[in-house]
Structures are given as structure tokens and as C-alpha cells.
Amino acid sequence: MITMREVATLAGVSITTVSHVINETRSVAPETKERVLKAIEETGYTGDAIARSLVTGGTKSLGLAVSLVSHPYFAELIAAIENEATTAGYSLVLIDTRDTAESEQAAVRMLRGRRVDGLLLTPSAGAGGAVLPELRRLGIPTVLVDRLTMSQDMDQVGPENVQSTSQLARHLAELGHRRIGMVTGQIGLATTDERVLGYRLGLGRSGLQWDEDLVSSDGKLAPLLDLESPPTAVVAGDHMVLTSVMHEIRTRGLRIGRDLALVSYDEVEWSELVEPALTTMAQPIEEIGRTAVRLLLSRITDPNRPPETIRLAPTLKHRQSCGCH
Amino acid sequence: MITMREVATLAGVSITTVSHVINETRSVAPETKERVLKAIEETGYTGDAIARSLVTGGTKSLGLAVSLVSHPYFAELIAAIENEATTAGYSLVLIDTRDTAESEQAAVRMLRGRRVDGLLLTPSAGAGGAVLPELRRLGIPTVLVDRLTMSQDMDQVGPENVQSTSQLARHLAELGHRRIGMVTGQIGLATTDERVLGYRLGLGRSGLQWDEDLVSSDGKLAPLLDLESPPTAVVAGDHMVLTSVMHEIRTRGLRIGRDLALVSYDEVEWSELVEPALTTMAQPIEEIGRTAVRLLLSRITDPNRPPETIRLAPTLKHRQSCGCH
């Protein structure tokens, strides 16, 4: 490995000067600077982030602890985060929380050990119990992404779930549906809870009764369809649920939009490739990712800033699966 | 931050002993060990990977430089890689190569600076020119993933493209199609080139002529459809191309499987959700990821092992878009 010492020797200066040239942290005579730069060039010196971190305390890296199961949605989110982080000169350490409290704990510990400057986390259902308090106690700059907590004592960025889901439900009601079902995502996640809430809200605003039987929380549509008086319209709680629901519909040979109206949270790349095209609520993923990183960086800079909760509005992609033309 | 020194003080021993207890690198009296362990527990000591790395030389981390645009395919690949790496006690530093030679160069440099123990890379079209030689010269343990190079002087893992694409083309030919087109992925990528080769091979084996006009290399189906005598069947070169092709088909109101037979490389989550269901060639993504990490770890252990090239066979998901029932 090329060290600063070798560069210094080659340039005929001390490592102090080399360091200052590299970091531009004190003025160096133009001619000296030139020599150092040339020496760096010749040796192909890259610097040692490890050694630097040891003394500066910072690592210029962010930990990204997400649940990798979220599939395509996740891919976009990561891409957005990576982009913003790289632009700001930070690198990303990625780790899967596997959506269990223990893995999540381990993941965060590992990230701490790696001395990341900050943490982006999609908290698991059990995070509120162990991980979050620990992070708060240790004062580790953290931003919650996508899934938010009710307590507003941490920075967090995610989609606005209540109003948007309400909007989906109301749209179905306005089309005349009286029995509107919902297939929810994983129970316990803030995201799911909020969307269920939004669904109820939407029903209420439309003057409809909330009927417990019309909500399926295991991600399956079948139970609803098997009801004595099944729903005529359904809201899918997220992307994963949507594919499951679509499969069930296909298996039963139902015609979407006619036999059963369907709207879903989360836009998918195949929304317009199925017949009829899907009406979805598209999350501003890109923006969520960008905002999360910015929030984190600003927290790193100013640890005492009061925590912010940012909700970004999704946009309705109105197509035909709801029964409209 | 809790340091080893604090733990040592609390336990009434030297940091040397604490270190040895933690790493189990020399025998320590049971009673002493007990005290140290307790002190670690009490302080919540996590260790400092940075400091450790500085002295040991290794970082227990792998660099993952991929092109994040590859979307869902990419998500699965990363998940597989992350899983295997974490299991082996390594963490992942993720960075986007943006599929340009310069970004890729920068990404790799940055990873080098971070002192990752090894590198997983999906080489861009221009990688052979700059990045790969540099990596080879510096002797940095590297494994190429997904996109392979012709020269077999580096470890690499990817799908078998030629035979499998040939199989797709032949299947169409066996169904009676005489004019079989192909919409390819990005030209210049090894993956694309190999699949085109496979397509030609398939045609040849089926006694069909290779017709340049029947190959569209800008990812669009339209040019083929606008031909005087358009193809009656089409092979989509990858996942991205597939969605583009599907959109075009949908726009034109063509009936897949009847007006135009369609087969595609890459399995997608919505293969069975469109009508008719898609016949695809599914890559063993999970296995590719796992194998890549294993190969990398073994290279880190033994830098002098001769390079290996591993091709994993994809599996045909035979459905109805090809015209079969």
C-alpha cells in the first residue's frame, strides 16, 4: 500500500505538508504543492479512509438498514438514497434487517461498530421496543424511512398514508360501491396501520359502515371473496399485497373492473401492462430517498435540531382497474 | 464512545487482556475472562472496527459496485449477496456505477480508499479498458457478476446466455415461426452480445436465416413491427426490454401469442399476471449472488488460485405468450 510517508519522501517534504496539501487545510507554497501533487500522481496514492477516520472520528459513510424483502420498491429507494449520499461525498453501508427485531438489532450494532456517521432505517414492527430507544439514548444520528413511528421524537420521512388511502377508498365509494374491502400489508407496521386508518376514514367520509369482515390482514384476498356477501371493490395495501391479490383474481377468473374493482397502494412497473391497467397510488420514492439523506446530513451537522417528521404526498395514477374508463 | 481502555479499567486488567478475551487469541484465566465479559456487558462496548482495521489491515467488508438501474433484478441480486456476505461476517459497501466508465472508475477508487477486502462488480461496457486492468494490476480481489468478460483472467459468475437464448429462439422456430425477431439489451455489454449470439445460434440450428433487419438494438419493438414483412415472433433480450416491448404491443393492440409470439429473458414478478402469461428464461439470481460472494471470499483467502468462470444455467418458465397452451 502507498502511504502518505512514501509520497512525502518522494516529494521531499514531511507528511504534515502532504496532508495539508490534500486537505487544503493550510497554505502551502505553490512550488511545494506542485511537487506533492506530482508525487501523489506518480505513486497513485489513494489515501486511507480507515486511518483518516480513526483520527477525525467521522467515516463519511452512512448506514442503510432496510428490509430487503420490499423488492422493487426497495430497489428504487436504495438507488435514490445512494445517489444523494454519493453526491454528498458519503458512502453507503447496506444491511438487511430481515424485518425481525433481533436481526435489526444486530444490524444496527454492526453499523455502530463500523462507525457510520448516521443511520437510515426502515424500522421493523418491533423496533419501537429496543432499537429506537437505544439509538436515541446513544444519540446516533438517525432517520426513519418509509415506515414511521407515531412518536415524533426522531427524524422521519415517509409517504402520507392516511389521506391518500382514504382517497382510494372514497373513489371506489363514489363509483357506487357499498361493500369495499381491504387487503392490508403486514400488521404492526406503522405504514399498514395508517393505511387501514385511511381506509376507515374514507369509508366514513363516504357514509359507509366499517365492517371488520371486509379487512383481510394476512395479505390474501380469498377470505374476502369467500364471504357470504363479498366486497365488490378492494383496496390493496401495498405492492406485495397487490401481486398476491392479482394472482387470486386471476386464479378465480374474475374480471377486474367489472366483477371486482381494484385499486392499490404503490405503483408497479407493470401497472399498464395488465388488462385493465391498474389504478394505483404512487409513492414519491425518489423524493423520499433524497429527503431522508438530506435530513440525516443536516442532523449530523446539527445534532440538536428538533426532530422533523416529513410526509410526502403520493400521487394517484388513475387508470381502469377501478372500473373507470 | 466506549473504548477498550474503559472496559479494561472497569475490569481491572490491561487492554491487552481485554483484546485477547474478545478475540479469543490467547488463554485467559476463567475468572479474569468473566470479569472482562461482565465489564463489556455493563459498558455496552461494541468495539471499533475502524481502529481494528487499521492494525489488522482487513476491514471485513466487501464493495458492491453495481448499476442500480437494473431494477427488480438488481434488488434480488443485492439481497442474495447481502445475505451471503452477512452470514460470512462481512458487511457491504454499496455504490452505483451508473453504467459509465468514469463513474465506475470513481466508484472503484472510492471502494479502494475504503479498503474493502474485496470487490463485486457488474462491469460497464467500457470496463475492459480502464477499471479491470487497474484492478488486476493492483491485485485487488475482484469478482465480476452477471456481466462477464471474454477474457477469463478474472473470477466471474453469471448466467449461461448463449445456449439458453438459443433455446428460446428454437422454441419459437419449433412452433412454426419463420421470421423471429429479437429486441436486444444495451449493446456492448457482454450479456447482450452473448444473447444475440445465442439467438443466431438458435436460428441456425433451426435452419433459419439470420436477418439483420430482425434485430432491434435500441430496446424498441416498433422498428421491427414497421417492417414490410414483420416478425411473427420476438425474443426480448432482458427485463427492461421486455417492459418496453410489452408497452409497444399494448399500444398497438396486438394479441400476444396470436398476432405475435413473445418470449423473454429474465423472469419478472408479473409474468403470470398478464394475459397470456409470459414464457421467460429465469436467471438463477439467488445462486449467482451466493456463488459470487463465495468465490470472492475464497479469492481473498487464496489470492493465487487460478481464476474461475462460472456460468449458471437459467430455467425456462414455459407459459403461454409463446403461443403454447
Added chain:
DNA sequence: GGTCCGGTCGCAAGCGATTGCGCACAGGCG
């Protein structure tokens, strides 16, 4: 009783960078 030896542990030298402090030299001023 002296020597040897196995079992336990601590000292201190790094790893490669950053950075406070201080020295050397030169020019300007009285």
C-alpha cells in the same frame, strides 16, 4: 534450595492519517 516450566498477564511499538505548537527565515520598520 535452585532451576525450569507452564500459565497469566502487561508493556509498548506500531497501523496511517490529522493537527496543535513552534521553529526558521525573510522582509519591513524604527
Added chain:
DNA sequence: CGCCTGTGCGCAATCGCTTGCGACCGGACC
């Protein structure tokens, strides 16, 4: 000609940990 002020640079401590070397101690053996 002495003094002061800048400018340009180097010395050495430090970050938290690993590890070669050696100190110390009690029991076994001759």
C-alpha cells in the same frame, strides 16, 4: 542593526486497537 510579523513547514502526540516480547509467580523436579 535589532525587532516584529508573516509565511512556510516539520515535530510529535493522538485516535483505538493488535500483538511480539518479556515479566512474574507458584509448583514440580532434581
